Amino acid sequence: MKVQSSLMQLAATEYERIRRDDHLSEFVVNTGTLDLYDSEKSFRAATPEWAGKRKAGFDFHRVGRHEIETLQPGLAPQFENAIYADDGLQISDPAGFTRTVAKDLQRAGGTIRISEAxxxxxxxxxxxxxxxxxxxxxxxxxxxxxxxxxxxxxxxxxxxxxxDTERGYNTTLPAASFPLKRQLYFNDHSFVVTPLKDGIRVGGAVEFGGLDLPANFKRSEMLLKLAKRFLPGLETSGGEQWMGFRPSMxxxxxxxxxxxxxxxxxxxxxxxxxxxxxxxxxxxxxxxxxxxxxxxxxxxxxxxxxxx
Ligand SMILES: Cc1cc2nc3c(=O)[nH]c(=O)nc-3n(C[C@H](O)[C@H](O)[C@H](O)COP(=O)(O)OP(=O)(O)OC[C@H]3O[C@@H](n4cnc5c(N)ncnc54)[C@H](O)[C@@H]3O)c2cc1C
CATH class of the missing domain: 3.50.50.60 (FAD/NAD(P)-binding domain)
Structure with a gap:
């Protein structure tokens, strides 16, 4: 999809500019991203997707068990196939980032008024x-x-x-729950474990439940169980659960x-x-x-x- 690649490239350009901004640069961190596959078979099945990303200008390389262990110690032994993108960027504190953008707006003369339209x-x-x-x-x-x-x-x-909305779930655990080095995508299970400034976020799931159905936090619990299976040393207590509404076309x-x-x-x-x-x-x-x-x-x- 050409426009999707153009949007991603424009986002990369704009984030580079944000990385040079005095107030915002601290929120954009470069820890790299590790995309993990359970088996050689599922890794092979994802090859066309990665070829498409390469064509769109993304840089990454395949890594085996030895490099996986260096990039993130403590993963379950089935992970022998992964893709590592060294220049993967991440927002370390999405709420702090948003608050800082709002403050910058006010500094530039903007006014914030909170009401329902x-x-x-x-x-x-x-x-x-x-x-x-x-x-x-x-x-x-x-x-x-x-x-x-x-x-x-x-x-x-x-x-x-x-x-429509694709609802998603996460749990934010205390930072000490695991020595997480970088963002881990568990591609065969559609969830992500992300290091944040003050925690570790385990998130994913897609639920079609509209805007009014109450949250079903069993989904957060399921994701946490999977994360524990794949990162056996993860301490899963003390987390905060959340459900959000992805706006989807x-x-x-x-x-x-x-x-x-x-x-x-x-x-x-x-x-x-x-x-x-x-x-x-x-x-x-x-x-x-x-x-x-x-x-x-x-x-x-x-x-x-x-x-x-
Ligand atoms: C579990 C999960 C994980 C995700 N992970 C990622 C990720 O890793 N990377 C990524 O890029 N994206 C991720 N997303 C997607 C991302 O969160 C959404 O795409 C993004 O939040 C959409 O931004 P938005 O500003 O359009 O909408 P929202 O973030 O939903 O913000 C809309 C705002 O409008 C306000 N509003 C709504 N109605 C009115 C009204 N009538 N009057 C006034 N204000 C109103 C709301 O209160 C809200 O503040 C994730 C989403 C979920 C749920």
């Missing part, structure tokens, strides 16, 4: 946001970046978008586009499993749309109405 309307020179409990905000440009909840706001402009591509009903409303949502990674690219594209400049990449395939 319930509907949008076009105005002569911009758009109006109707707020829950009455009241409204008028602006020259409105950016809808409400994740899985964006669909309702687009609908209020008469624009139906097939956005049927083709796994986000919507980054201008509304037709209200051209001063810009849509930026639907990043699925890659929202944190692609946030930097999205920020740049939204800034370009707002300034009526040519976007850094071709975003034709990210149109909100691409499904008709």
């Amino acid at each position: 319930v509907a949008l309307e076009p105005t002569e020179n911009g758009a109006r946001i109707r707020l829950a409990g009455g009241g409204s905000i008028e602006a020259r440009t409105v950016v809808v970046a409400c994740g899985a909840w964006s669909k309702t706001l687009a609908k209020s402009l008469g624009e139906a978008i097939p956005l 049927p083709d796994c591509l986000p919507v980054i586009d201008r509304s037709k009903a209200a051209p001063n409303v810009i849509y930026a949502f639907g990043h699925g499993h890659l929202g944190l990674t692609q946030s930097a690219a999205t920020g740049r594209l939204v800034a370009e749309l707002t300034a009526h400049q040519k976007p850094a990449i071709d975003i034709e395939n990210l149109r909100f109405d691409r499904f008709g």
Whole structure:
């Protein structure tokens, strides 16, 4: 998918810029990433996927048991096949990173106001946001970046978008739970173990349960059991469970586009499993749309109405 590679490359470029930023650089760490496979068979089955990543410009190499053990001691013995990407980046503290971006916005003269938007309307020179409990905000440009909840706001402009949510789960354990050196992807089981500034996060799962169904934390527990099986020395007590809503489109591509009903409303949502990674690219594209400049990449395939 060409546009997905372009988005990832733009994200890489923008993260390099963020790595040079005085306030944000500390949050972007380079620990490398290790993608693990249970067997030679599953490793071979993933070969075309890795070939595609290589073609898109990603750099990595295959590693065997000996190197796996050096890269991450303490893994269960079945892991004899893996891919290691030395330049894999990671956000060490997603909440701290977000708070710092918000502070930078305020330093630059921006104001933060927290309210629930319930509907949008076009105005002569911009758009109006109707707020829950009455009241409204008028602006020259409105950016809808409400994740899985964006669909309702687009609908209020008469624009139906097939956005759904893939709910995911994680548990954040104390940092001392395991001497984790880098991010580990357990590809045959679709979960990830990630070192954070103040903990270890075990996360994954895909659940179609919409926005209202209560969380089923048995899924977090299942992931933790698997993590313990593959990292036998992991201490699994003292964790904090979480469920989140990945905003997902049927083709796994986000919507980054201008509304037709209200051209001063810009849509930026639907990043699925890659929202944190692609946030930097999205920020740049939204800034370009707002300034009526040519976007850094071709975003034709990210149109909100691409499904008709
Ligand atoms: C378990 C799990 C692991 C993940 N791991 C990764 C990963 O490793 N890398 C990666 O890149 N991505 C990952 N993701 C995906 C990533 O979290 C999402 O793609 C990303 O959060 C989407 O960002 P967003 O800002 O569009 O939406 P959100 O993060 O959902 O934010 C939307 C915001 O809009 C607010 N909002 C909603 N409705 C309204 C309204 N009506 N009025 C005002 N505000 C509103 C919400 O309160 C929220 O603050 C993971 C997701 C999960 C669940």
